Amino acid sequence: MHNEKAAVELEDVSLIFGGDHPADEAVLAVHDINLTIPTGQFVAVVGPSGCGKTTILNMLAGLIPATKGSVRRYGSEITGPSDDIGYMLARSALSPWRTARKNVELGMEIQGVPKNERLTKSKELLRRLRLEDFADSFPSQLSQGMNQRVAIARTLALNPDLWLMDEPFGALDAQTRLTVQAEFIELWESEGKTVIFVTHDLEEAVLLADRVIVMTARPGRIKSDTIIDLPRPRVLDELRFDEKFKEAEHRIWRELRDEIV
Amino acid sequence: MKSSDEFPREADMGGGEVTAAASPISQEEIRAMLPSQSIWQYRIRKIDIPVQLGRIALVLAIWWIWWSETIWNGWEAISIFGIQPFPNVNQVFRASPGGAWDYISKYLPESLFWSDCWVTVKEAMVGFLIASVLGIIAGLALGSFHRMSKIFGPFIIAINAMPKIAFLPLILVVYGVGEMSKVVLVVSISFFIVQVPTQAAVALVNPDLLMVSRTMGASNIQLFRKVTLPAISPAIIGGLRLAAIISIQGAIFGEIFASKRGLGQRLITSANMLDYDGLFAMVFVLALIALLFNGLIGRFEKYFLRWQTDQQSSQVISL
Numbered sequence A: 001m002h003n004e005k006a007a008v009e010l011e012d013v014s015l016i017f018g019g020d021h022p023a024d025e026a027v028l029a030v031h032d033i034n035l036t037i038p039t040g041q042f043v044a045v046v047g048p049s050g051c052g053k054t055t056i057l058n059m060l061a062g063l064i065p066a067t068k069g070s071v072r073r074y075g076s077e078i079t080g081p082s083d084d085i086g087y088m089l090a091r092s093a094l095s096p097w098r099t100a101r102k103n104v105e106l107g108m109e110i111q112g113v114p115k116n117e118r119l120t121k122s123k124e125l126l127r128r129l130r131l132e133d134f135a136d137s138f139p140s141q142l143s144q145g146m147n148q149r150v151a152i153a154r155t156l157a158l159n160p161d162l163w164l165m166d167e168p169f170g171a172l173d174a175q176t177r178l179t180v181q182a183e184f185i186e187l188w189e190s191e192g193k194t195v196i197f198v199t200h201d202l203e204e205a206v207l208l209a210d211r212v213i214v215m216t217a218r219p220g221r222i223k224s225d226t227i228i229d230l231p232r233p234r235v236l237d238e239l240r241f242d243e244k245f246k247e248a249e250h251r252i253w254r255e256l257r258d259e260i261v
Numbered sequence B: 001m002k003s004s005d006e007f008p009r010e011a012d013m014g015g016g017e018v019t020a021a022a023s024p025i026s027q028e029e030i031r032a033m034l035p036s037q038s039i040w041q042y043r044i045r046k047i048d049i050p051v052q053l054g055r056i057a058l059v060l061a062i063w064w065i066w067w068s069e070t071i072w073n074g075w076e077a078i079s080i081f082g083i084q085p086f087p088n089v090n091q092v093f094r095a096s097p098g099g100a101w102d103y104i105s106k107y108l109p110e111s112l113f114w115s116d117c118w119v120t121v122k123e124a125m126v127g128f129l130i131a132s133v134l135g136i137i138a139g140l141a142l143g144s145f146h147r148m149s150k151i152f153g154p155f156i157i158a159i160n161a162m163p164k165i166a167f168l169p170l171i172l173v174v175y176g177v178g179e180m181s182k183v184v185l186v187v188s189i190s191f192f193i194v195q196v197p198t199q200a201a202v203a204l205v206n207p208d209l210l211m212v213s214r215t216m217g218a219s220n221i222q223l224f225r226k227v228t229l230p231a232i233s234p235a236i237i238g239g240l241r242l243a244a245i246i247s248i249q250g251a252i253f254g255e256i257f258a259s260k261r262g263l264g265q266r267l268i269t270s271a272n273m274l275d276y277d278g279l280f281a282m283v284f285v286l287a288l289i290a291l292l293f294n295g296l297i298g299r300f301e302k303y304f305l306r307w308q309t310d311q312q313s314s315q316v317i318s319l
């Protein structure tokens, strides 16, 4: 039954912030969003700052309820957080008092996974993200890129079925970003889970995703929805110079430009 | 090297051949690059000789200035709006290092002196422990539950603003001149020193950390244990550090006011007998006890906050 329905479905979703007090200004953050995402699709969302991208992820993560409309996963309404959704915030938000390994194990601790199982899983993830030598370092002892990779590992530790990622590489320098992007896409291509990936970087969106959604300025609505028909597995540092890739990026850029300027 | 034929250039311009590729280097090789040092060289560096010399020099300088005749001469002439900031102090009232030492070495072997020390330390410690437990619990509860802080908040602020010393006569009536009255005084002062920063820190926990745990399905109790408690531990320990010192002061103050035993009792006795050597000897002993308390909490802090960067934890003053 699950496979028949969409992994994620937003129907006429609007969200209003504030307005408790009659004299308060109520902010319409997102307006009438309709979006259906099939299982296993990698969807990138781009749009101007403040258009409601993070707000949409928060609704999908079950942290805030939609003011209007319906947010569903496999046909059932989202009512609260669920451990089969992995949410990676824009800031790495690692616990400074936990080592890299203990940060990765946070979700498993919360879910009561036994110790040796936690250890096996965290070791495997840290190895895949090339951090095995830093398992016992605290976040203050790691570089920004390393911390970001720890956050990726933490997000994936509970084997979530839906990955929500809010500008996961936004804080990285250009060089590190290339490495982490490549590591991430390799990881994803081996798992094939549904991903909603918010980014400010259009090149990143087109390089990684199957589908790019462009949002309008606030109140956020869907402006365009484009399928990126590039083959997988993707070799990012070659794809970057591919004609088809450039053409797709250019086409979407024209949509986005009107919203930004 | 072909490129250098095509683009002739100065030798020191850089560029050209690749000289290194990323490759793993073993711990031994990395160690070998560091200047070699024995464990003793390491320990001496940790002791930080300039710091120790600076401390000794500071003590000597203060004592010398205190005891010097010439330095103080003439300062009494300074008068600001009729107030003399540096009045002439009779030599008799200035304890000499020798005199203070004589006092200490005379009383050090006496068991009565040690039992006085113990009385004061016990009052301070018991008061401190009770104040810490109550202060942390109250701070957590008030920080976590909005309604509770709204109900109790105004009363706590009002009680905190009252001078606790004003309650001392009442405390003495209720608990007597024994040790219990000092413990109660210490609790009434130190409680707030722990409660206030604890409560404030709960409100300042990084919301992202709470959010991450919540998306992973954490219950409220798990959020508290895995996020709030560790996040506020630096604030709690800071409060404890301050409360420990204030607790000693509270105990001494209570003893000076009315007591049978304790260092405060000794202090006021010396003062009443114009025994200034004894007075300063007591102050010196109290300073040592305060440093001891501080050192103990420093140990605790180093262990619990080892995740902090050196920069953050350099506030810990260790001996």
Ligand SMILES: Nc1ncnc2c1ncn2[C@@H]1O[C@H](COP(=O)(O)OP(=O)(O)OP(=O)(O)O)[C@@H](O)[C@H]1O
Residues within 6 Å of the ligand: A017, A018, A027, A029, A048, A049, A050, A051, A052, A053, A054, A055, A056, A218
């Ligand atoms: N807690 C809140 N209370 C009130 N308004 C909010 C709140 N969170 C977000 N908003 C408003 O909702 C709008 C959308 O915010 P959101 O964080 O979703 O934007 P975004 O698209 O993620 O932006 P950015 O790209 O800068 O991260 C913003 O205009 C903001 O002012």
Ligand SMILES: [Mg+2]
Residues within 6 Å of the ligand: A053, A054, A055, A090, A166
């Ligand atoms: Mg955002």
